[in-house]
Amino acid sequence: MTLQFQSDFQQQAQQTIIIPVSQDQGQIAAAPLAKISQLLGQQKDVILRSFKAGAKEVMSLPSGDQLFVLLGLGANVNFSKTLQAFQHLSSKHSHLLTAKTTLLWPATEGDDLFGLLSEAAVNGLWQGSYHLGRYKTSNGQSNVVQGADFELSIVLPEDQLAAAKEYCQRGLIIAQAQTEVMALVNAPANYKHPHDLAAWAKASAEKYGYQATIWDKDQITKAGMHALLAVNYGSPEPPAFIFLEYKGPNRNGTQPKIGLVGKGVTFDTGGLSIKPSTNMHYMKSDMGGAAAVLGTMEAAARLKLPVHLVAAIPSTDNSVDALAVKPSDVISSYSGKSIEIIDTDAEGRLILADGLSYVIREHAPQVIIDLATLTGSSVRTFGYQAAALFSNDDQLAHHLEQAGRQTGERVWRLPIWEEYGDDMKSDVADIKNFSGRPVAGAITAAKFLEFFTDNHPSWAHLDIAGTAFGDTPYGKGKAATGYGIRLLIQFLMSVTQE
Incomplete structure (x- = not known):
């Protein structure tokens, strides 16, 4: 075009x-x-x-x-x-x-x-x-x-042309990033393994001038990312840990440092807590959070936004074999905290825990945002109209809500009150990965993630299960929407203009 x-x-x-x-x-x-x-x-x-x-x-x-x-x-x-x-x-x-x-x-x-x-x-x-x-x-x-x-x-009109050129070029760049990662999300599981996400990230970084570092299973093991490894136990495909960094131009002597973490589960059977067969084929979309982060990194680099971005994508599938992690197992994590496995289908939060801990401890961003197709609870709450937003920072939540209103990629904030954390307490480990109760599922998942943020003062979690994959004009079944890229780019532009 x-x-x-x-x-x-x-x-x-x-x-x-x-x-x-x-x-x-x-x-x-x-x-x-x-x-x-x-x-x-x-x-x-x-x-x-x-x-x-x-x-x-x-x-x-x-x-x-x-x-x-x-x-x-x-x-x-x-x-x-x-x-x-x-x-x-x-x-x-x-x-x-x-x-x-x-x-x-x-x-x-x-x-x-x-x-x-x-x-x-x-x-x-x-x-x-x-x-x-x-x-x-x-x-x-x-x-x-x-x-x-x-x-x-x-x-x-003549007086609008200069601004329109900037607007429209941005619209095209974002749309191109969206359709590229939509193809990733829509790819069937046998065409989309963790190393395929890593290869996409590396090619994009080389093309658009940012950095991509890929860790294989040996490096992940050496780093102590035990939660990511635990989810990968049942898979014949090795995991990948993708780290991306973009340093934009320094304007006005400031450059905010923003961390992003995306859930990269390339297919989710549920593990031993196996999902029903109905609609399981849609679980190829369980790396929608990773796709949003990949697309945002590429778009930000192409737009040359004046921001410092650091991003992590822990990636694996969640499969079933004799080695798969079991309910009642206790595993470790990059943070050193122990986790009791109650439900192996609550795997996305496990790999996010390692991603969050790594980005916060090793790269110290001012703001940290994670995105994941995490819970059916968020879909039951909002349908396909909005993502669930959780944050410990009112200003960050406001910026994300405002970006959602401006772009149409809406978010709605839910509470993370202290009382919800009681549901995640374990008798045998530091925390359990699932409350075991059929209520407040999206909230207790957020409380689990909060446990691995080291009390970072500006963290947000976006549960995009209902918005990243749904009804589209492209086909008869559900498909990727590209949700999250426009939202994050608008958010990044707002924080760099302050």
Whole structure:
């Protein structure tokens, strides 16, 4: 995709013109209606009879060798609604797009929101071009948006062009990072082992100028990451510990140091506490937290954000054989603390414990955030609309909540009161990995992780089980959404601007 920017609409042969349209009281808002009527040379009442501008509504109108596409954004237009509309257009109506496509906002002078909404449009167009069928013997035609000759011209008032260029380039970079890691999450388990995640991380780091250090099983053992090793006991595939570091430009004499940790379970059978067979095939998605961290590192490096990032991804699958860890086993961890295994399906928190301890003790970030597809409890609480947020730092929680509202990747904070920690106390070890109670599952998982943060003053845990993998426009079943990258990039931009 090539982006072009212009202040005057220039008609070209064989061109598609996308006109995003907002809705007011169930029909096209007055301002865009007048502009559309003028552009198309049609009476307003004729347009109103055919198009209501509902969210994701699409209507195409040929005019000579050009094609006008009206795209409904619905009422109360924001970044998220705009992104979803363009994602839908690119995914379900790509046949309407041509190599020369123009984005024409029906805007008036003084409107200053359209640069940001253009970022959402670019992001949505690229995301919508994602194709799930890479393992089919015949993949069919590729989406025109990903063609080398696809050119998107964005028409905005002259005084908005400079900002729009920055917004839209950011939208494209984030979208490209999202679709890359979506392919990782959607990959079947036999095509996705810990060393595959490590290889992806190393290739990205080499390409975009940050550092990747990969530890194999011997190095993990030598370092004392016993919790990661315990989850790996039942697997024929060795674990990997991926450490990434990006140092951005130093601006204004400050460079915040942020730590990220992502759960990298490439497939989760549940171990000896085996999961039901129904929907177990979706457990290829259990490295959604790792994917979010990988995509964020790549996007941050490409955007040259003025921040110092350190990230850890402990990776293994959770399989079953005679050597697999058993309920009642007591294991150690990188922190030196002992853990009683109550449920082997509570494995993600074990590898995160080692990742958190390592990043905090060895790299001392000012802020530490972990992301994981951790509990069904968070899905039962929020469905697929928001991630569960836990934090011991009100300011950090506020920044993440604000980033969620701005990007549409919403989070909602839940408590981590001291009383919940009582459920995690063990008679035989320092802590147990599962409360054993059918209540407050996401919260007690967060309390387990908090135990391994060494009382770090600014920690947040994001349980993204319901948001990283769900219904998408790409296929009939559930698939990766790319959740977390836009959220974290927005958060990083906010903390670097303070």
